[in-house]
Amino acid sequence: MASAAILHPKRRPPPFRTVGRSVLLTLPIALWALLMFTPTLRSPGLNHHIGAAAAVLFMTLLFFLMMRTGKTFRWRRYFFVALGFLFPVGFIASLIHLRGSMSISLEHMLGGDTPFCHMVIPMILIPAALTRTVIFPGSILPTATNPHSVAVMIGLWLALTLVLGKAWCSYACFFGGIEEGFAALPKHIRIRKIDPRLRLVPWALLIAVAVLSAALFEPVYCMWLCPFKAVTEFPAVTGVKTAIQMGIFVALFVGLVVVLPFLTKKRTQCGFFCPFGAFQSLFNKINLFEIRFDRTKCVDCTLCQTACPTMALSAESIREGKTLLNCMKCGACVDSCKKHAAVWHLKGTPVAVKPERARLLFLYGAWALATMLGGSIIANSLATILGFLPIR
Amino acid sequence: MVVTVRSSATGVASAAVAVPFISTNTAEALMLGLATGPVCIASCGPVVLPWMLVQPQGVRVHARQMTLFLGARLVGYLLFASLIWMAGAAIARTWGEQTWMVGAVQVLLAGGLLIYAAGWPHAHCAMAQSEPPGLVQIGAAPAEPPRPRPTGAVALGFLTGINLCPPFLVAGVRVAQLPSLANALAFFALFFLGTAVWFMPLLSLSVVRRTPSFLTVARMAAVLLACWYGFSGASLLIEKAIYG
Structure with missing residues (x-):
């Protein structure tokens, strides 16, 4: 041999x-x-x-x-990148077919024609609990012009979340693939040093958009901060306010979805910005599947840390044989581990036994x-x- | 309370009867406060939540801070009630048009949140609880963590007390119709009591363990919300300056 x-x-x-x-x-x-x-x-x-x-x-x-x-x-x-890049194509085509434009007017919003997207879910919870109101300009049940209704999307999200937990962000989200595609392009990492505190930003953003949405009675993230509005649907630019909104969408998209993933080889929007991702992390607590580290095999080479696209591993967490809460189970760490120390794990079973x-x-x-x-x-x-x- | 009842046809005072305040205005003010409390807390949430999260851990600390906050908020309410009663309902209707005032309050709130985010009021005690103790002299009594200063709670409480929200305006319109200043103040105090009940669940945040990551998230959230208040307040002020 x-x-x-x-x-x-x-x-x-x-x-x-x-x-x-x-x-x-x-x-x-x-x-x-x-x-x-x-x-x-x-x-x-x-x-x-x-x-x-x-x-x-x-x-x-x-x-x-x-x-x-x-x-x-x-x-x-391959699947995720294809999904990320193909989703806007189909979505924009259907918008143009229905409305003749990617932009949505106030008239269509009031008519409940805005398609509901999973990003809105953390923002509607507090107002729904406090005032029994869904603060989204869409329809609760599917209609002829808007099949992506609130009930349909929440049902899908709930079913997938129970099975996947935070893995939603690696197998179901139709936005993350774009930045994963840009992160896959370069051969070498150009920016290596990233402040680990950045992975706390999505949590702060989650708190901020959740309470602001309740205060303003509008989904603040969709109105002001969603980078993917640049490639899906956005409020029609009719004045200074909507022009500022559009500018923010484009700047965030270019910065977080195109440039930074290319420079860092990380999913920067998902890892350091997306409040829905932070919200979804909470479901990792109840999900049955996780990634663990067999400490008897681990040599602390940090290959897994480098491979992780959202910085869901820290030296401390690896020492404890776990990932951080924001692990989205993409499998990058398992694939990169040459010692087979990173393993898939079913909660309640011994670690590294039949991974x-x-x-x-x-x-x-x-x-x-x-x-x-x-x-x-x-x-x-x-x-x-x-x-x-x-x-x- | 004694009021004079006038005949609607002749306008002549016919009798002086005692109207029980408790049965009418008290119940109305309390119910209005309780019913609109969720909207109240939703309006104040962007200020209260990050402010509570950056507080050090402990029920007593939070209870004290919350008391100061609510006390200052009550002062703001009473001040508003006095103004409305003296100026009549017109002020409540035009208050919303005084955008410069709303903008100024929002800019001040942004400043307050930024100060908290920077950790000025009690950074030392918040961090002291989250980090392991350093060298401790043997036999010395355990050092009690320093209390957060009351200034922040009072300032934010007062500013949220005069910050406009829909329930606040509804109560303002009703207060202007009351016969005396004492009634107006009592109405707003009871309205405040009804809304304050909704703030009590926030005290549960006091038991959440303050790790360095938790405090960092709380401060980041305070900065983000300060940015929004700053942007919103500045937009209103600029709009006012340009369009009058």
Whole structure:
């Protein structure tokens, strides 16, 4: 063995699983994906057929590769980046189809036509508890012009959160993929030193937007601070106030979603800004899955710390064998650990005993939901893009 | 309380009857306070919450600070009630138009929050509780953490007391219709009592452990909220300066 290693120093390590076993493990996801997209495949419209078929293949292939290689982060990233970049395409197309513009007028807001997004959830809780009012200019139940109603989105969020916890931010959020894409572009990290206190900013922002939304009776984050308004939907610029709002959206998008991820190779918006992410971290406490560190194998090389896209690891937390509360279970630390000290873990079971079983259990749930939500977004957006192409 | 009842047809005083204040105005003021308390606390939340979070841990400290805060808020309420009663309901209706005053109050609130964020009033005691003690002389009595200064609580309480919110204006309009200043003050005091009940749950924040991370988050939140108050207040002042 030693001589073989000397003769072939760059030989690839053997695959994690055989093809047969990987296919068998992928079958449930393949069937699930087919089940999810059968209605689309049976409906008329070639573009939608192609989009749905591509989504089924894409999600199934990625899961197969996860099984085959034992790596999670690398393959999940393809899905997540595709979701991040394709979501605005489909969303903007539907906005233009419905309203003729990306901007939303006061008239449409009052008409309850604003699509509800998960980012709003932490802001509506206090006013709803205190005054039984939903402070969002959308409709509670789905309508013909606005299927993304408050009830639908909260139902989806709740279901996914119970299964995923903070992993929502790695498998379900349709915004995080854009910055993950920009973070993946450079080969080297250009800014290495990041003040660890920055990871507390989302908590402060969560407190601030939650209480301000209650005081002003409007979702403050959406009105003033959401970077993704720049690529989705924004209030129509009609005066100084809306111009300032638009300026803030664009500046935050360029800074936190494009430039800083490129320079730091981190998800800076998710890790150092997003208040919804902080709110979602609370559900890590009740979620069954987590990443733990086998202290008998860990050599404190800090590779995992460098790999973590949201700085959810500190030297202290690794010493304790845990991640911080804001871990979004993307699997970057597990994939990067050469000593196999970072492991997937099912709460209530011994650490580092059958970690692959914990990974499988987590991935089945996470990928099934990712296929359902993200896969359908990918399929729709692909169909939209195909609709623009001069192919018949 | 004694009031003169006049005939609606002739306008002649027919009798002097005793109207029980408790049965009418007291209940109304209390109920108004209790009913609009959630809106009150939502309005004051951006000031009260970060201010409470940067306080050192301990029920007694929080209770004392909250008492000072509410006391100063009561003074603000009574001052407003006196002004409204003397000037009539018109002031309550035009108060909202006095944007420079609202803007000035918001800028002052921003300043107050920034001072708290900087840790000036009691940074030493808040941090002292969150960090392990240093060298302690054997036999010496354990050092009691220094109390937060009352100035901040009083200033913020007074400013929130005169800061406008919808329940405050509703109570103001009602006060202007009352027959005497004493009644007006009593009405606002009882209204204050009704709203103050809603602040009591905030005392539960006193038992949350103050770690350095917790205090950092609280200060960051105070800075963010100060930025908003500063922006909002400055916008109102600039708007007033430009458009009159």
